[in-house]
Amino acid sequence: MILDVEELTMRFGGLTAVHAVSFQAWGGEITALIGPNGAGKTTVFNCITGFYRPSGGKLTLFGRNGEVALQKLAGHRIARAGVARTFQNIRLFPGMTVLENLLVAQHNRLMAATGWGIGAVLGLSRYPAAEAEALERAKHWLNATQLLDRADDPAGALPYGAQRRLEIARAMCTEPVLLCLDEPAAGLNPRESDELSALLLQIRAQGTSILLIEHDMGVVMKISDHVVVLDHGRKIADGTPAEVRADAKVISAYLGEGDEDEAA
Amino acid sequence: MTPVAAVRDAGLAALVAFGLFAPLVGLRTDVVEGGLALRGRWDDVAWLVLLAFVGRLALLLLAGRRLPRLTLPAPLARAGQYAAPFFLGLALLLPWLPFIERYELDLGILVLTYVMLGWGLNIVVGLAGLLDLGYVAFYAVGAYSYALLSLTYGLSFWVCLPLAGILAAFAGVLLGFPVLRLRGDYLAIVTLAFGEIIRVVLTNWTELTGGPNGLSGIPRPGLFGLSFTSEEGGFADFFGLDYDPVHRVIFLYYLILGLALLTNWVTLRLRRQPLGRAWEALREDEIACRALGINVTVTKLTAFAIGAMFAGFAGSFFATRQAFVSPESFTFIESAIILAIVVLGGMGSQLGVAVAALLLIGGTELFRDLAEWRMLIFGAAMVVIMVVRPRGLVGTRTPSIALGEKRAIGGTYVSEGH
Numbered sequence: 001m002i003l004d005v006e007e008l009t010m011r012f013g014g015l016t017a018v019h020a021v022s023f024q025a026w027g028g029e030i031t032a033l034i035g036p037n038g039a040g041k042t043t044v045f046n047c048i049t050g051f052y053r054p055s056g057g058k059l060t061l062f063g064r065n066g067e068v069a070l071q072k073l074a075g076h077r078i079a080r081a082g083v084a085r086t087f088q089n090i091r092l093f094p095g096m097t098v099l100e101n102l103l104v105a106q107h108n109r110l111m112a113a114t115g116w117g118i119g120a121v122l123g124l125s126r127y128p129a130a131e132a133e134a135l136e137r138a139k140h141w142l143n144a145t146q147l148l149d150r151a152d153d154p155a156g157a158l159p160y161g162a163q164r165r166l167e168i169a170r171a172m173c174t175e176p177v178l179l180c181l182d183e184p185a186a187g188l189n190p191r192e193s194d195e196l197s198a199l200l201l202q203i204r205a206q207g208t209s210i211l212l213i214e215h216d217m218g219v220v221m222k223i224s225d226h227v228v229v230l231d232h233g234r235k236i237a238d239g240t241p242a243e244v245r246a247d248a249k250v251i252s253a254y255l256g257e258g259d260e261d262e263a264a
Numbered sequence: 265m266t267p268v269a270a271v272r273d274a275g276l277a278a279l280v281a282f283g284l285f286a287p288l289v290g291l292r293t294d295v296v297e298g299g300l301a302l303r304g305r306w307d308d309v310a311w312l313v314l315l316a317f318v319g320r321l322a323l324l325l326l327a328g329r330r331l332p333r334l335t336l337p338a339p340l341a342r343a344g345q346y347a348a349p350f351f352l353g354l355a356l357l358l359p360w361l362p363f364i365e366r367y368e369l370d371l372g373i374l375v376l377t378y379v380m381l382g383w384g385l386n387i388v389v390g391l392a393g394l395l396d397l398g399y400v401a402f403y404a405v406g407a408y409s410y411a412l413l414s415l416t417y418g419l420s421f422w423v424c425l426p427l428a429g430i431l432a433a434f435a436g437v438l439l440g441f442p443v444l445r446l447r448g449d450y451l452a453i454v455t456l457a458f459g460e461i462i463r464v465v466l467t468n469w470t471e472l473t474g475g476p477n478g479l480s481g482i483p484r485p486g487l488f489g490l491s492f493t494s495e496e497g498g499f500a501d502f503f504g505l506d507y508d509p510v511h512r513v514i515f516l517y518y519l520i521l522g523l524a525l526l527t528n529w530v531t532l533r534l535r536r537q538p539l540g541r542a543w544e545a546l547r548e549d550e551i552a553c554r555a556l557g558i559n560v561t562v563t564k565l566t567a568f569a570i571g572a573m574f575a576g577f578a579g580s581f582f583a584t585r586q587a588f589v590s591p592e593s594f595t596f597i598e599s600a601i602i603l604a605i606v607v608l609g610g611m612g613s614q615l616g617v618a619v620a621a622l623l624l625i626g627g628t629e630l631f632r633d634l635a636e637w638r639m640l641i642f643g644a645a646m647v648v649i650m651v652v653r654p655r656g657l658v659g660t661r662t663p664s665i666a667l668g669e670k671r672a673i674g675g676t677y678v679s680e681g682h
Binding site for chain 2: 049084087092094100151170
């Protein structure tokens with residue numbers, strides 16, 4: 001198990017966006033979180049990645065350094081514990097180059113090598129080696145996302161699909177144990193969707209678990225190992241893609257009666 | 265609109281102007297003995313009507329056209345690569361150029377002080393994207409730190425300089441904490457208030473700071489223990505030169521040049537390192553920074569602290585050069601000028617900031633003969649520059665690292681932060 005969500009509840013004033021949701025994400029698997037708009041998927045994400053503090057419940061990450069209670073950590077510490085995320089509306093650093101985006105993602109590791117800033121200014125540290133290593137890691141992910149030839153272009157100048165890929169590459173440069181993707185296939189054409197699926201499978205093969213919010217059922221059903229369905233802030237189903245697709249509650253709440261062929 | 269129609273329209277405007285100005289301006293009653301006399305001022309009316317005609321015509325013919333964006337022709341842009349070495353060489357050789365007198369050296373010192381302040385503020389505003397309207401507060405902290413430390417404890421300039429920097433950096437952190445959660449206009453207002461608080465404290469804490477009278481008799485710096493006086497054992501005596509008060513001015517010039525270059529060197533190095541990149545990332549997108557595990561609080565505080573530290577250095581230089589400090593030197597207008605230098609130069613660009621400081625500070629000195637027209641020209645020039653080059657003199661961003669060749673990033677992609 002990589003992530004254990006227990007009785008997660010999130011209230012905004014009088015509105016309960018997420019109501020006692022529990023599920024598990026398993027190590028080395030792709031877990032998809034699906035449901036209609038407003039079901040609370042992104043809220044769950046924001047709780048896991050530290051952008052919201054949950055009103056109740058427990059979030060346990062089984063990371064490299066043992067168990068971590070995510071609900072108690074400050075936002076930037078969650079990323080350091082090994083949870084990386086992308087955003088529904090892409091959030092890159094548009095005025096910085098693609099390569100710079102990937103180096104910012106490795107900030108903590110690089111910063112530690114600079115002797116907290118002072119040593120590197122004076123040229124007294126092991127920074128050059130750390131930077132070379134960071135560049136190699138950046139190149140690896142640029143290769144994996146087919147962005148190597150755009151490395152020196154500003155991120156804001158990339159086409160939409162490439163920006164989506166860059167955001168994933170940037171998240172992977174933090175070397176996460178759990179990668180949280182918020183609608184990575186939104187706005188992609190079918191060919192780009194297929195490439196995305198291949199990329200996510202490649203990431204899983206390298207040992208990073210993935211938690212995925214997605215509306216594109218083609219992608220979800222093809223690559224997920226495990227699907228959790230939310231509706232109105234509650235979990236209504238949890239299982240393999242085939243089980244979920246056959247679930248009556250899921251069909252009525254989300255997939256719809258006539259949508260089986262689309263889902264296939 | 266065709267020219268004929270435009271002329272007709274302008275003629276109509278001139279007619280309306282005549283109808284208005286003829287009674288308002290053309291006829292004037294003067295008090296004379298035995299009553300009022302009517303006097304015609306028809307030449308004034310003619311000028312006003314002509315102005316209305318030409319103005320309307322210009323408006324009609326030029327309206328709707330896009331204002332030209334000033335792009336440098338290729339040879340000039342290539343020459344721009346040599347601008348930085350050229351200015352550096354000029355700055356290094358300035359005291360030895362034949363036409364340079366005491367006045368020009370003093371002006372050079374003034375310009376370099378603002379270059380240094382601009383570079384310091386550039387860290388906060390240009391790189392980290394935090395709009396700071398109270399930067400002069402740190403300048404004041406540095407100046408008073410040196411003044412008080414040297415007057416009270418008799419410490420030398422070289423001991424006080426780092427101390428003043430540390431104290432100013434501490435003030436930067438102090439300001440940083442309450443404003444961490446603020447963005448944009450709110451951030452600007454709080455920093456503005458902080459600047460005013462420091463000034464008001466300096467004015468009213470009379471026992472410590474001398475209040476509005478300021479502190480005078482601040483010791484001058486020496487060069488490795490050699491003082492710039494005519495006495496025996498002074499700089500001139502030691503090197504067997506004839507005593508000349510200009511020695512001290514040249515020394516001060518090189519001192520501020522060295523401090524400014526230190527600021528530049530540290531900034532350029534930091535920009536190519538994780539901390540500098542994190543500042544720029546913070547300017548681009550704070551939320552994304554947090555998702556990548558960057559401690560936004562610490563990163564912002566370091567930007568405030570390092571920016572403030574350089575203002576502190578510049579402040580102690582200011583105090584030692586003037587031998588006198590008073591709260592009047594640290595008013596809001598100083599902050600505004602430094603911010604104008606950064607914005608005009610192109611936020612984040614070291615060369616742009618230096619050129620802007622030269623234009624703004626040197627330029628206003630150059631037009632001193634124009635007396636009250638000076639600020640008018642100054643203001644108009646700033647408006648024109650911002651209209652034709654909305655991203656400042658150097659509106660592009662140079663990447664900090666590249667796999668291939670570094671290509672400048674157009675201003676349209678780079679966010680301004682705040």
